[in-house]
Amino acid sequence: MNITSRNFLTTAALAAFTAGTMYSCKPKNTSAAVSGDAAAKVYVAPGKYDEFYNFVSGGFNGQMMVYGIPSGRLLRIIPVFSQHPENGYGFSEETKPMLNTSHGFVPWDDLHHIALSTTNGEHDGRWVFANGNNSPRIARVDMKTFRTEEIIEIPNSAGNHSSPFITENTEYTIAGTRFSVPIQGNPDVPINTYKENFKGTVSFVKVDSITGRMNIAFQILTPGVNFDLSRAGKGKSHDWFFFSCYNSEKANTLLEVNASAKDKDFIMAVNWKKAEQYAKEGKGKKVPAQYAHNVYNDKTHTATSTIEKDVLLLDPKDCPDMIYFIPCPKSPHGTDVDPTGEYIVGSGKLAALIPVFSFTKMQQAIANKTFDGTYDGFPVLKYEAVLHGEVQKPGLGPLHTEFDNEGNAYTSMFVSSEIVKWNVKDVKVLDRVPTYYSIGHLSVMGGPTRKPYGKYMVAYNKITKDRYLPTGPELAQSAQLYDISGDKMKMILDFPTVGEPHYAEAIPADKISKNSVKIYKIEENEHPYATKGEAQTKVERKGNQVHVYMTAIRSHLTPDNIEGIKLGDEVYFHVTNLEQDWDVPHGFAIKHANNAEILIMPGETQTLKYIADRVGVIPYYCTDFCSALHQEMQGYMRVSPAGSNVPLTFSTGTNLPAPQTSTSVSKK
Ligand code: K7E
Ligand code: CUA
Numbered sequence: 011m012n013i014t015s016r017n018f019l020t021t022a023a024l025a026a027f028t029a030g031t032m033y034s035c036k037p038k039n040t041s042a043a044v045s046g047d048a049a050a051k052v053y054v055a056p057g058k059y060d061e062f063y064n065f066v067s068g069g070f071n072g073q074m075m076v077y078g079i080p081s082g083r084l085l086r087i088i089p090v091f092s093q094h095p096e097n098g099y100g101f102s103e104e105t106k107p108m109l110n111t112s113h114g115f116v117p118w119d120d121l122h123h124i125a126l127s128t129t130n131g132e133h134d135g136r137w138v139f140a141n142g143n144n145s146p147r148i149a150r151v152d153m154k155t156f157r158t159e160e161i162i163e164i165p166n167s168a169g170n171h172s173s174p175f176i177t178e179n180t181e182y183t184i185a186g187t188r189f190s191v192p193i194q195g196n197p198d199v200p201i202n203t204y205k206e207n208f209k210g211t212v213s214f215v216k217v218d219s220i221t222g223r224m225n226i227a228f229q230i231l232t233p234g235v236n237f238d239l240s241r242a243g244k245g246k247s248h249d250w251f252f253f254s255c256y257n258s259e260k261a262n263t264l265l266e267v268n269a270s271a272k273d274k275d276f277i278m279a280v281n282w283k284k285a286e287q288y289a290k291e292g293k294g295k296k297v298p299a300q301y302a303h304n305v306y307n308d309k310t311h312t313a314t315s316t317i318e319k320d321v322l323l324l325d326p327k328d329c330p331d332m333i334y335f336i337p338c339p340k341s342p343h344g345t346d347v348d349p350t351g352e353y354i355v356g357s358g359k360l361a362a363l364i365p366v367f368s369f370t371k372m373q374q375a376i377a378n379k380t381f382d383g384t385y386d387g388f389p390v391l392k393y394e395a396v397l398h399g400e401v402q403k404p405g406l407g408p409l410h411t412e413f414d415n416e417g418n419a420y421t422s423m424f425v426s427s428e429i430v431k432w433n434v435k436d437v438k439v440l441d442r443v444p445t446y447y448s449i450g451h452l453s454v455m456g457g458p459t460r461k462p463y464g465k466y467m468v469a470y471n472k473i474t475k476d477r478y479l480p481t482g483p484e485l486a487q488s489a490q491l492y493d494i495s496g497d498k499m500k501m502i503l504d505f506p507t508v509g510e511p512h513y514a515e516a517i518p519a520d521k522i523s524k525n526s527v528k529i530y531k532i533e534e535n536e537h538p539y540a541t542k543g544e545a546q547t548k549v550e551r552k553g554n555q556v557h558v559y560m561t562a563i564r565s566h567l568t569p570d571n572i573e574g575i576k577l578g579d580e581v582y583f584h585v586t587n588l589e590q591d592w593d594v595p596h597g598f599a600i601k602h603a604n605n606a607e608i609l610i611m612p613g614e615t616q617t618l619k620y621i622a623d624r625v626g627v628i629p630y631y632c633t634d635f636c637s638a639l640h641q642e643m644q645g646y647m648r649v650s651p652a653g654s655n656v657p658l659t660f661s662t663g664t665n666l667p668a669p670q671t672s673t674s675v676s677k678k
Contacts, residue, residue, distance in 0.1 A: 048502035051493055054081040059523070062455055064468065064516040065124045065138050066489075071509030072119045074140055074151065079455070079466055079516055080491060082505035090149045090158045091119030091142045098608035099158075103582065103617035104537075105306070107315035111163050112300040116145045122512040123174060123239075127222075131178040131244050131349075131460030135521035137222050139174035139183045146170035148183055148215060150222055153522045159306045162224045165299035165321055166193050166211045172237035176217075178248055178460070182282065183224065185213040186237030186253050190260075193231070194297065204262035208234035211323075212253060214282060223305070228289040228322040230280065230333070233386035234260050236269070237278075239344045239410075244351030244460050247369040249283035252354055254338065254345040258385065270360060274337040274393070276385065277345050277356050279372065281332050288329040294322040309536040311614050326388070334376060335385050336367055337393040344410035348419065348434050349460050353398055357408035357421060364408050364421060366437055368398035399437035404430045409450060410513075412457030414464040414494060420457075422449040422469065429469060429492070431499060443499040445469040445490055446477055453514040454494065463518065467492045467499070470511040478506055487511060528592040530613030537615035539584035544568045549660040556581045556658070562596035562610060563588040564637040566662060567630070570645030574658030577651055579622045583630075586615040597633030600647070607633045622649040 054060055060078030063085070068075055072092030076085045093100030093109070100109050100117050109117050119142035127137040137159075138151040146164035151157065164170050164185045172186025190208040192199050199207045209231055216227040235255040243250040258275045261268030288294065299321040306313040326333050338345075340358035347354050354367040372391060374380070380395040407425030414420070418440065421430050427448050431441040449469045456463040469492070474485040486506035493500045532542055541547050541559040547568045550557045556579050561568045567585075575581060585598045589612040599607040600620050608616040622628075632643035650656045659667035 045493075045500040045502065048500070052080040052082065052491065052503040054078065054083070059519055061519060062463075062466070062516040063519055063522060064453070064514055065126065066470070066507060066514040067121050067124050067140065067512045068509030069122060069512050070120050072121050072142075073509060074121065074124065074138065075508050075511070076156065077505075077507075078519075079468070080503065082489070082491060082503050084508070086156055087508065088151055088156050088158065090140055090151065091121055091147065091161070093117040093606075095606035096609070098606050098616060098618070101606040101618075102608045103619055104312040104615075107313040108158060108161055108304045108306060110304055110315035111145055111147070111302045112165070112317060113145065118144075119147060120144045122171060124513050124515045125174045125176045125183060126515045126517055127180040127217075128176065128459060129179055133456065133459060133517045133521055134180075135517060135525065137180070137217075138515075139176060141170050141173035141185070143169055143171050143188070146185065146187070148174045148185060148224065150217075150224060152222070154525050155308070155527045157306070159308075160222070160224055161302075161304045162215060162226065163301035163303070164213050164215075164226070165301040166229055166323070167213065172212070172240045172253055174215075175240050175242060175251075177242040177251070177282065178244055180217050180219070182214045182227065183217055184240060184242075184251060185215060186240055187211050188236055188238070190234035190236065201262050204234060205260050208260070208262070210235055210237060210255075212237065212240075212251075212280065214285065224303075226301075226318075226321050228285065228294055228324050230285060230324045230326060232278065232326070232333070233388070235276070235278075238342065241345055241347045241354075241458070242282075243369065244347055244349065247347065247351040247354075249281055250369075251280045251282050252345050252347065253278040253280065254342040254356060256341045256343075270341055274339050275342055275358075276390070277336040277338045277342060277354065277367070279334045279336060284332045285324060285329065288324055288332065289322060293328050294324040296320045297323045308530070309534060311530070311535065311537045311616065331376075333388050334372075335388050335390045336372070336396055337382065337390060338365060339363070343408075346411040346413075346458070348413050349415075349462055351460075353434050355411045355419065355421070357411060359407055359409065359424070361408065362403070362406075364401035364404050364411075364432075364437075365393075366398045366401065366434065367396045371398065372396045401430075401432050401437045401439060404432065404439060405442065410452060412452055412454040412467070413462050414454055414457075415462045416464065420452060420454055420467060420494070420499075422452045424448055424450065424472070427471075429467070429499065431494075441498055443492060443501065445471055446488060446504070447471055447473040447475060451511070451513045453516060455516045458515065463516075465493070465495050466516075467494045468514060468516075470507070470514060472510075474506075477504060529590055530611060532586075532588065532590060532613040535586070535613055535615060537584070537586070539582075539617065540615045541584070541586045543588070544662070547660070547662075549574075549658055551658055554579050558583045558660075560585045560598075561588050562586070562598070562632060562643075564594070565632075565639035565643045567598070567632060567643060567645050568662040569660035570662045571665075572645070572660045573648040573650075574656050575622050575647055575649045576654060577622055577625055577649060579649075581620045581622060581647070583618045583620065584615055585610050585618070587612050589613070594636060595634045596636055596643070598630065599633045600630035601628050609634060625649050625651055
């Protein structure tokens with residue numbers, strides 16, 4: 011088969027090529043692929059710490075996982091877009107607002123990409139951003155608490171896949187729509203009017219440099235393509251953002267054929283500095299839009315959700331020299347920028363080569379107007395004029411590229427199940443290594459930053475098959491760790507993951523471990539229902555709502571006897587954990603509650619809602635094995651018929667009602 015630089019594979023040719031013997035989809039010889047000293051390289055002795063934290067997207071589980079590297083040990087699951095019954099995220103009254111959207115409560119999403127905050131293009135250990143693909147959202151996790159602190163919904167978007175990639179100083183996190191849809195005017199149009207009526211957007215979400223708070227600064231209206239991935243420029247290309255797009259054919263049905271018709275799609279280059287300037291100059295227009303902005307407050311231990319009403323939309327027609335299109339072969343998936351900011355790599359899923367574009371040449375082509383016509387009125391830069399070089403015969407199905415600290419690039423090859431290492435300057439292939447199987451994203455330590463750490467690389471694979479003991483039809487996904495410190499990549503560990511990981515990013519442990527929060531100070535607790543000592547525990551009735559101000563400390567809940575609840579009451583258990591020691595959570599669960607437990611960290615207050623739907627005595631208990639007498643950490647609530655006159659009382663350690671400190675007690 012003759013593959014020249016201009017001869018991109020058609021789908022049929024690709025299939026034939028794949029079926030050939032040159033590249034096998036299922037690499038063999040696993041044992042030969044593992045080097046002799048692998049065990050020693052990944053062994054982190056008991057009690058010792060890993061060198062890196064690896065933040066891994068959970069895909070369709072809507073969560074984020076934190077693994078230690080090189081051990082591959084799972085350190086934490088951080089709930090982001092999905093409810094998490096393990097700790098009550100999305101079930102407790104305080105955290106429910108985090109999952110609010112303009113369409114109400116949406117307790118799930120599809121989380122694909124991770125972006126660690128950077129300053130001057132280097133990890134600063136502050137925040138982790140993540141995209142919600144399905145109900146377009148961006149989340150921000152605080153690295154001090156490993157908790158989701160903010161979620162902003164993205165209006166005028168349909169599938170937030172090209173997200174949440176960030177600019178070098180975390181000025182913006184971005185959101186490119188996967189689907190184009192009717193955006194302005196009447197949305198009720200025939201689907202086959204795609205070409206006339208469907209548009210895309212890319213959104214620039216400003217990140218406050220002190221607090222991390224997000225706000226949609228502006229959105230840019232774009233042609234009706236599908237945005238896939240994106241990366242910000244670095245250094246010399248700092249002012250630019252690059253978005254890969256497919257379906258430049260603007261097909262609305264059978265995309266596997268109709269969106270692969272053209273030889274080339276595009277990488278859209280956006281000068282975001284110019285866009286920012288245009289927005290400032292009033293070139294945009296405020297359009298009505300409904301989107302939720304949810305923020306968790308660490309002092310009140312409570313989230314609030316606000317529905318925003320409008321967004322600033324920039325029409326590129328009014329903003330010259332802001333957007334250029336770079337032709338990119340065959341349905342590009344990833345687009346990645348090397349640490350110097352000079353080279354932009356496009357990975358065409360159906361292309362038989364990897365094009366590398368030069369930012370310097372792109373600037374020259376713009377200055378000299380070396381265009382190859384237009385696309386929807388936007389200048390298309392001439393492919394040859396902006397091309398730095400093409401990686402020849404890299405393998406099949408290139409998806410994503412990461413970089414090390416020595417001028418090398420690593421590209422994941424989905425179809426041929428391998429990672430290909432190549433030199434960025436001379437675009438020569440240096441090494442290749444199999445993955446098991448069908449790799450999606452890959453992650454080099456510090457790979458997307460200006461100063462990658464190199465050393466290790468992780469492959470996140472889409473197919474697992476025979477890697478681990480079988481577990482029925484459903485298997486864990488597989489990840490593989492490689493030592494990339496030498497000329498040859500060496501597999502040193504294979505470990506299962508949670509959900510279906512897409513992108514992941516790793517950061518040296520010492521950049522965040524030293525700032526890790528251990529407890530919440532009880533004196534700083536500003537929760538309106540906080541109880542800062544057992545003497546202040548109480549039970550208050552407000553109509554059919556009953557508020558229980560409860561405390562938890564080893565090894566009792568106060569109060570542990572509650573009477574006077576009536577059938578149909580809404581009972582709110584506001585539980586404050588009075589402990590001030592690291593790693594002493596208490597949990598709270600009550601029989602037949604229709605939600606989950608809550609897990610309350612030291613100094614924190616969390617609330618579980620319970621509807622009294624049956625008459626009787628209902629047990630409750632602490633769910634976290636907190637002490638030798640944890641099993642004794644329990645209580646009873648008596649529910650009486652609706653018309654009963656059992657007085658509202660509460661107590662602990664006595665069969666007498668508690669002193670009438672609360673004015674509302676027994677008030678009838
Ligand atoms: Cu390649 Cu959604 Cu980043 Cu998965 S995407 S692999
Ligand atoms: Cu508190 Cu168990």
